[in-house]
Amino acid sequence: MTFSLLHATDFADRLLYKIVPPLKAGMIVLADRYAYTAFARDATRGVDRQWVRELYSFAVRPDLALYFRVPIDVSVDRLMARRVKLKFYEAGMDLGWSTNPLESFRMFQGKVLDEYDQLVQEFGLEVVDAKGSITEQQRYVRTLIAQKVKMSQLEMIDDEPV
Amino acid sequence: MTSPSDPVEGLNGNGLAGRYYGRGIPYLPIEDYPGKLIAIEGTDGVGRTIQIQLLREWLEVKGYGVVETGWTRSPLMQPTIEIAKSSNTLNKLTFVLLYATDFADRLEKEIIPALKAGFVVLSDRYIFTALARAGVRGVDRQWLRNVYGFAIAPHLVFYLNVDVKTLIGRVLESRGMDFWESGMDLKHGDDIYDSFRAYQLKLLREYQSMADEFHFRVVDARRSIDRIQDELRRQVASFLEPAEKPAETALTR
Numbered sequence: 001m002t003f004s005l006l007h008a009t010d011f012a013d014r015l016l017y018k019i020v021p022p023l024k025a026g027m028i029v030l031a032d033r034y035a036y037t038a039f040a041r042d043a044t045r046g047v048d049r050q051w052v053r054e055l056y057s058f059a060v061r062p063d064l065a066l067y068f069r070v071p072i073d074v075s076v077d078r079l080m081a082r083r084v085k086l087k088f089y090e091a092g093m094d095l096g097w098s099t100n101p102l103e104s105f106r107m108f109q110g111k112v113l114d115e116y117d118q119l120v121q122e123f124g125l126e127v128v129d130a131k132g133s134i135t136e137q138q139r140y141v142r143t144l145i146a147q148k149v150k151m152s153q154l155e156m157i158d159d160e161p162v
Numbered sequence: 163m164t165s166p167s168d169p170v171e172g173l174n175g176n177g178l179a180g181r182y183y184g185r186g187i188p189y190l191p192i193e194d195y196p197g198k199l200i201a202i203e204g205t206d207g208v209g210r211t212i213q214i215q216l217l218r219e220w221l222e223v224k225g226y227g228v229v230e231t232g233w234t235r236s237p238l239m240q241p242t243i244e245i246a247k248s249s250n251t252l253n254k255l256t257f258v259l260l261y262a263t264d265f266a267d268r269l270e271k272e273i274i275p276a277l278k279a280g281f282v283v284l285s286d287r288y289i290f291t292a293l294a295r296a297g298v299r300g301v302d303r304q305w306l307r308n309v310y311g312f313a314i315a316p317h318l319v320f321y322l323n324v325d326v327k328t329l330i331g332r333v334l335e336s337r338g339m340d341f342w343e344s345g346m347d348l349k350h351g352d353d354i355y356d357s358f359r360a361y362q363l364k365l366l367r368e369y370q371s372m373a374d375e376f377h378f379r380v381v382d383a384r385r386s387i388d389r390i391q392d393e394l395r396r397q398v399a400s401f402l403e404p405a406e407k408p409a410e411t412a413l414t415r
Contacts, residue, residue: 001187001270001312002238005263012255046189054172054308058255 003089004042008055011035015059023060028149035059036067036123040115044108045095064148066141067120068130072110076102172308173289175375177315180277184311190274192314197277199314200398201288204322205365206343207333208383209390213322214284216391217398221282226402229276231268232286239264247342254299261292262309273314282402289313290321290376294368298361299348318401320394321373322383326363333358 022029035056042052070078079086086101088094092108093101120127126144128137177183180195202210202217211232218228234243243260246252252260276283289310296306324332333339341347344354345361373380381393 001266002263005259005266009256009259009263012259016253016255046187048185048188048312051185051308051311054305057305058302 004047007038036119040112043115044111065125066128067125068128070130074131172311179315179317183313183315187312195277196280199283199316200318201285201316202320203290208322208324210286214286227281229281230284231272234264236264236267238267254301258296258301290372294365297368298364319378321378321380323380324383328384
């Protein structure tokens with residue numbers, strides 16, 4: 001619960017200082033992770049799903065939400081290839097499912113991925129196949145964004161007389 | 163951002179004592195815990211802390227195990243809350259969420275373990291303080307009640323009721339008026355006295371509006387410390403001990 005609420009507090013702070021002002025100014029805001037991360041992660045930690053959704057009801061619903069989906073094996077391989085040290089909470093070590101960080105990571109993140117799959121339907125997330133190359137992914141993402149944002153319709157920054 | 167599914171069962175006055183108000187914490191079932199949760203509510207400077215201190219001594223002499231918990235006292239959150247209050251970055255939403263985090267931490271780490279072990283938990287302020295402060299600041303009430311759906315309904319809630327004139331006298335005689343207790347963040351004006359009065363009046367109204375719904379036992383806090391304490395002890399005793407008397411007579415037979 002405290003984990004969930006601390007993240008919500010941080011999110012609220014960023015929402016009000018970093019997200020809402022640029023939106024009001026007509027800018028495009030790119031958010032690396034959003035409330036959906038909390039929905040997936042907190043539910044995996046045993047927090048009530050509906051409660052978390054209600055908690056985040058102050059969030060702005062994104063115009064477009066992309067979900068980069070990879071199988072757990074690909075995710076683990078990529079992390080291991082970079083020899084990163086798995087973070088305690090990222091590996092869900094706080095849940096005590098396994099004392100082995102890698103095994104714990106697999107179990108925890110595997111469940112997180114299951115939660116994400118449910119969110120795709122519920123919130124209409126656009127799924128990007130993240131197994132592919134960076135270039136392929138980026139091209140696909142650009143087509144998705146181009147559909148949402150008509151570049152010609154964007155307001156010029158200095159549309160008011162100086 | 164809420165999905166169009168079932169409405170959340172949030173906080174309301176139908177909560178059963180010792181149970182979660184709403185959906186609660188799914189991984190911490192609390193049914194049939196032997197402890198008792200007693201909340202002492204009331205605005206800033208009304209005298210809650212001294213009453214709790216006296217109540218604790220009395221209960222311990224009678225042989226009860228007592229645990230105290232108080233607003234913003236969680237080891238996890240207290241430093242953060244102090245830093246946030248001393249800077250100017252808090253807005254009403256982060257303010258509310260920091261308090262909720264502090265409460266969740268104390269609930270999981272202090273209150274629930276103590277109830278499980280059969281302690282009497284004396285809570286210096288409870289979630290009603292959060293509801294009152296947020297209400298004054300215009301935070302969405304239903305949202306907040308849903309957030310606090312993980313709270314446990316206390317067995318007893320004492321509300322130390324006072325009028326603003328008496329309160330002002332007491333606060334000035336003791337420690338003086340403080341920025342947050344005067345609601346200076348609400349920017350009613352530069353004058354701390356006017357701001358304190360206006361803010362506390364609103365707070366008292368918020369508490370009052372919850373009194374019936376959440377079964378507050380309203381205690382007139384304009385009286386002396388001893389008189390108030392006598393009343394609290396009488397009510398706590400009749401709650402904790404009614405079953406003990408018949409048991410004693412049964413033994414002597």
